[in-house]
Amino acid sequence: LSIPPAPSTQCTLLPRHVSLFGCSTHTASLRMAAAAAPAGDMRAIRVEKVVLNCSVGESGDRLTHATRMLKDLTKQEPVMTAARYTVRGFGIRRNEKIAAHVTVRGQKALDILERGLKVKEYELKTENFSETGNFGFGIDEHIDMGIPYNPQTGIFGLDVYVVLKRAGDRVSKRKRARGRVGKHHKVTKDESMEWFKKKFNGILM
Secondary structure, eight states, rough: OOOOOOOOOOOOOOOTTTTSSSSSSHHHHHHHHHHOTTTTTTTTTEEEEEEEEEEOOSHHHHHHHHHHHHHHHHOOOOEEOSSSSOOOGTTTTTTEEEEEEEOOOOOHHHHHHHHHHTTTTTTTTTBBTTTTEEEEEESSGGGGGTOOOOTOOOOOEEEEEEEEEETTGGGOOOOSOOOOOOOOGSOOOOHHHHHHHHOOOEOOO
């Protein structure tokens, strides 16, 4: 009579990153973290930065005064912008410094945005919003934003640009392991307009 072989006592070891349920433990931990996270946290729209630009069209004293005005408004050092082309009709030469701008982030950006929208009486046109979810508007006189008038500086107008983003946008800009932001995670024009109405009780014309 032939005796059947005894069953093997050796057990097959699974890799550490694979569980008995057919999915990796890393994937399972991600699902648990997603379930524990507060709903809508990653979908919240926030102000990434506010850019203030003042273009005087020439170098010299006027540009120096405009730079001083931006510094008084933001308490930051502005950056001068040079012309890209030569325009003889306006007397502009290529690489001539003709404008100044400053980028503000964080709570200071929200404060400056609030002051700028107060000047506009919280009313914007739908044309102020771009398809990428950003918006901008102009201020005729900088003294309307709460800066005392200085006869030596004069009065300047400026442009206010607001960039809106959702959390996670950094993956498309980081140097290592760069990724792509999904289409539905990007801020659209309709979403930015709705955010403006809810955040500031704004009015669209």
